[in-house]
Amino acid sequence: AQKVTQAQTEISVVEKEDVTLDCVYETRDTTYYLFWYKQPPSGELVFLIRRNSFDEQNEISGRYSWNFQKSTSSFNFTITASQVVDSAVYFCALSEGRNFGNEKLTFGTGTRLTIIP
């Protein structure tokens, strides 16, 4: 069975500080996909990144970066120089790669990030 754990329920940091959101996953599949979604106060889930299990390269997109480590089953998300607009709930999610065409997501419980001005 798949499982995603986001141990940090809530995090508050002062604007311009760096912050890392943790995500630990469990799966028996050798092929899988990891995702991060952002849920701003407006409610919709906004896709941030997708990573497949064969690509362990870290990725950077502006102030966002992701660290994928299969050895520890983690896919952590770092925001550098945080801004108030980063305040949101962030979800980590996992999907199996073997069920072609049926890629239901398994989500963590989310981390509520508050950036204090």
Next chain:
Amino acid sequence: EAGVTQFPSHSVIEKGQTVTLRCDPISGHDNLYWYRRVMGKEIKFLLHFVKESKQDESGMPNNRFLAERTGGTYSTLKVQPAELEDSGVYFCASSQWGGSGNEQFFGPGTRLTVL
């Protein structure tokens, strides 16, 4: 291009009543998913359509929930009769068919409150 839309945004009903939620996916997306988030817990999968066919409904809580996708376009999720534990936010997502690990585009959700 319009994103995934959901209607209504909020619904407050009494226990025992019926509610129907609607989702309009992105045009051309054959995959349509329903998810639910209850009381600050994780977002949980309910079911998956490929066009008009139910591909996987393993997450449906019980037979009070009925999902349809007529003509492979919009989808409805009916709860009849609603119970208190059905309260939560119901999300709909769509994605393209084919390939693996396709990004799912989510709607804003419908917040259902059962009193």
